[in-house]
Amino acid sequence: MRVLLTTWGSRGDVEPLAGLAVALRELGAEVRVCAPPDEEFTALLARAGVPRVPLGPSVRSVVAGPRPPTAKDAFRLAPELVAARFETLTAAAEGSDALVATGLMPAGARDVAEKLGLRYVLACFHTLGLPSRHFPPGRRPGTPSPQDETDNRVLWEQDAQRVNALYGEALNSGRAALGLPPVDNVRDHVLTDRPWLAADPTLWPSRGRTDLDLVHTGAWILPDDRPLPADLDAFLDAGEPPVYVGFGSMASHAPEDIARVATEAGRARGRRVLLARGWADLAAVDDSDDCFVVGEVNQQALFRRVAAVVHHGGAGTTTAAALAGTPQVVVPRIADQPYWAGRVAELGIGVAHEAPTPTVDSLSAALTAALAPETRTRAREVSGTIRTDGATVAAKLLLDMPLRDHPVQVPQGNP
Template structure:
């Protein structure tokens, strides 16, 4: 049995597929991944065959951000073009396709699976992306909002229409080229009537709803045994536990002094800092010996050794931080990040900063709250509750669904 896993997105979208691929291979299946080339080293580390597609995600996002008024329809069509071109070759000899990530790439995955008669699964990493009476869909920025009186059911129904209007023409052009009939409810076809939710049920519970029946597998986590660099390890051991600051794939274009704010906030509490450059290119602001700069790093080895973790609230980083038992401060920027910030606060294991731009005062206040003994104690309790077998659960379920 061979499975193709497909996504287009940041590290938080790609790395879980490396975990699932490794779990599939551990259970006797073959797995390959189709995604952007940014994360090739992690797939190589996991022993997973990568079919790279398109430019790097980072370059694509830079191009989108440079456009003062990006056209969602055109950008979506661009991603579809890349994936409709790449997926048929990647799917050769496969029995199933599982897709996640940016919606246009999943459109291509579903259509290719339909064309070649392959088992198809859609998976999401956060419940707020799936239809539910308990939360609203995201508002498309170029579309008028529904009336305030509309309930969540009405909003999700409208979302079906909007998704069709935005992505339907490009999708049906490609479907016709594959010999497939047009799709008139594209979102529902791609999501299927039973999508998977690859998030931890403690950190990210799914509330039952008649709008969507979900199979929650737990988060897909790739074990990482890479050691920390000796100079980083020496820095950590030279004093009290530092504070980690990193914002992953966020460019932080509207928060140009993020490094200065974070460093000053930590220093104000007498804490040293491990500063992750990320896509924002954060760097030390002076020659102070209390700040250590890192690039790509093993979060599983680093986070348990931190006093607190300041981050953007991506699904992957939030899960890794939660599993480490270290308190968190989330400064959410976009998309699902306010949701994860809210969950960390609701569980009592950290603080959700109010808004995407922090000051030294606001971040210092949030960090002081995260550093309280009761917050650390709660973070350790929650860490013990979070499962680590989500990828194995999903792999077994996927293999059974194809074989049965």
């Protein structure tokens, strides 16, 4: 069986696909991944031994500017990505049997699959973008809903209209070029009525989260057996476990002055600090030997050796810290991050920092709670419930599908 996997988004969107690709390959499938051309994603997929086809512009070129992307940027990027998917996926999917799409609203992927007669799966790493009678939609570029509107069904219909405004013209232009009829609800067309949720059931329970028929596979974790760099290993051995501080692929969204704030907060608690450089380019604030800066490393190994993990609340970092049994302080900034922060606090495995921009005092207080013995005990308890077989579960589901499918029925109108 041949499977094409595709995404466009941050590392948290790319690494799970690498994990699924490895699981598929171990079960005998041939796999290719279409992903953004960022150097670190190329290196990640090469380490996993997965062939990569570049898709769209680099993510870093979009998000790593001096300011966060604007709505205007989103309306420029959306049709660019749709056009890139039609062009790139049509060539890359030739000879495949199934196409799995994730990441930023992958409009165009299902349409290529439809034209080529492939099975199509939409996978997500949280449920915030899935229609639900119980929850309102998150924010999206475009005309906002009236502030006094509280009917979730109406709010989700308006969300679908915003998706149409972003992607509809480009999607239907691409479909017309393939001889396919137009779609009038892009969001529901992309999602299908049976999306897959690649998140750990303990960390992100799916019951009651969406009206769709969700397939909950568990998180897609890429195994990592790389040793830690020698200088990092020496730093870890030189004293008590440090506090890790990292904001991953967050660049312009990282809290202002976070390196200084985190270093001073760690010192206030008598802890050394390990700064992860990331896309925010965190750097040491002085030359003291109680602070160490590290680049891209094996988080699975590292998180087991630190006292706490301070991070933005990305799905991958939250899952890695939970699996390691290490307390967390989550400083959420955008998108799904507030939910991950709330879930960490609800489970008792860490602290949700209320303000998006920590001060030395607020982060010091959060670290006090995270470093408490009862938090570490609870984190270790919960670590035993985190599943590591999600990628294998998903791979087996794909392999059990018919090799090819008849063209899918295109939904017309809002449900």
